[in-house]
Amino acid sequence: MKRKLLGVIDATTYHDDLEDLLTHRSLAALPFAGRYRIIDFVLSNMVNSGIRSVAIFPKMQYRSLMDHLGSGKNWDLNRKRDGLFFFPSPIVDSDGNRIGSFEHFAGNIDFFYRSTQEYSIISNCYTIFNMDFRPILDWHRQSGCDITEIHHQDGGSMEMYLIKTSLLIKLIETRNETGYTCMKDIVNNLHHFYNICHYEYNGYAVMIDSIENYFSTSMNLLQSDIWKQLFIKEQPIITKVKDEPPTKYIKGSYVKNAMIANGCLIGGTVENSIVSRGVKIGKGAVIKNCIIMQKCHIEDNCYLDSVILDKDVKVDAGTHLTGTTRSPYVIRKGTKQGALMNS
Structure with a gap:
């Protein structure tokens, strides 16, 4: 072969x-x-x-x-x-x-x-x-x-x-x-x-x-x-190896039905979401039905539902972002979302 x-x-x-x-x-x-x-x-x-x-x-x-x-x-x-x-x-x-x-x-x-x-x-x-x-x-x-x-x-x-x-x-x-x-x-x-x-x-x-x-x-x-x-054991999906520490879950955090990659810091609630490597989620933040890409920083008391954050996005404290399953709210790579931009 x-x-x-x-x-x-x-x-x-x-x-x-x-x-x-x-x-x-x-x-x-x-x-x-x-x-x-x-x-x-x-x-x-x-x-x-x-x-x-x-x-x-x-x-x-x-x-x-x-x-x-x-x-x-x-x-x-x-x-x-x-x-x-x-x-x-x-x-x-x-x-x-x-x-x-x-x-x-x-x-x-x-x-x-x-x-x-x-x-x-x-x-x-x-x-x-x-x-x-x-x-x-x-x-x-x-x-x-x-x-x-x-x-x-x-x-x-x-x-x-x-x-x-x-x-x-x-x-x-x-x-x-x-x-x-x-x-x-x-x-x-x-x-x-x-x-x-x-x-x-x-x-x-x-x-x-x-x-x-x-x-x-x-x-x-x-x-x-x-x-x-x-994801089949006998036929693995291979990717680039990155050596990162395990994800840390701060006291009071809550995770349900989510995929969390290595190197994250989780301080809030994450439900029905996919979180990539090196993401920081602040205390009191609520993340639902979201895709959060690598090294995003979501500060305290944010609310995100049906949102896609591309890599290196920062979301300021208290920001609310909401999309739908048919039209998720997309934030481009490396940009910043502030509380005054709530939707």
Whole structure:
């Protein structure tokens, strides 16, 4: 398996509905579940499936993504042969919603020429799921497919494609003659000459494409049945390791149905919420149905309900912020909210 399947992650996608959370980062680097980034899911799935060569194709705002992944050491991808590769797009104004852009791949065609893996799995970067790709490869080979598109059980495409690396190279090289610009163009063309198959995935999977979707998917993690479908002991979701002290709970604090990462200081009430590393919550503060990202500081006697705080946000004492499940109140990274800005 190590030399049969190549991992290709398209990290160019930008969703306008996530703008408030993507001003300083790419979608792939969006924090999720307190201590992960969204790309951790597909990357971990690839590594858990025995893939030892993964190419990531980002476009813009990818500094935080590169900082998170580094050399790939946490995923055992810091290797002398194969490993983790970054290929930023030279086309700044290209459409970032076409998974597997052949123009982007063409700029790095030598990578595919040198690859020894017979097959390639091409995936988006923003799906929350836990999948073993090995059964799909076996099914693909036995079915005699040219291209296998992975579908979710509801029938929709998951924007993941399995293809022979040699055929992928051919599609890249002939893109100007065929007019095919990405994998989606081929599978949606009724006049193609390829044997295209659909593989149905029956597990839990959500594609993050809006603030509402991001918020609801995050809140659903607080349900034990959904958590168990994503975080499987035999197929762990791997992330960047950070050595931080345990969270400290001050006398009088209260936590119910919440995920609290390391390094926090909790002095108030936290219910039905996800709190990332290094967050400080003051005495008398009430946090309900919220996503609080890394190193936020919420001072005493604040009230937050259905709020998303991006990293390094400070909320002054006595501030009240309220959103809804369909329209959570979003505070951008590094900003400050004062008591006079109550809503």
